[in-house]
Amino acid sequence: MRTFNVVVERDPDTGLLVGSVPGWPGAHSQGSTFDELEKNLREVVKMLLEDGDPKLESEFVGLQTIQIG
Numbered sequence: 001m002r003t004f005n006v007v008v009e010r011d012p013d014t015g016l017l018v019g020s021v022p023g024w025p026g027a028h029s030q031g032s033t034f035d036e037l038e039k040n041l042r043e044v045v046k047m048l049l050e051d052g053d054p055k056l057e058s059e060f061v062g063l064q065t066i067q068i069g
Contacts, residue, residue: 002049005060006041008034021045023058 004027006019011030017037020028029044031037048054 004045007060008037021054022060023056024048024054025057027054 004021004024007022008017008019010016011018014030016030016032017034018028018030019037019041021041027041027045027048029037029040031040
């Protein structure tokens with residue numbers, strides 16, 4: 001079983017959730033709910049893995065919160 005981190009954002013124009021695997025071009029999808037997004041992302045990642053292991057352009061390290069002033 002493989003594990004991938006996913007960054008999820010909400011598109012301000014459509015209101016849809018958009019998820020992407022950091023550093024993996026093409027590994028992204030959208031959905032109106034978290035469940036739909038996860039289902040769609042699983043399909044995309046499975047399809048991409050058919051071409052072999054991904055060649056990640058960067059490595060997801062984590063998130064950091066900062067405070068300003």
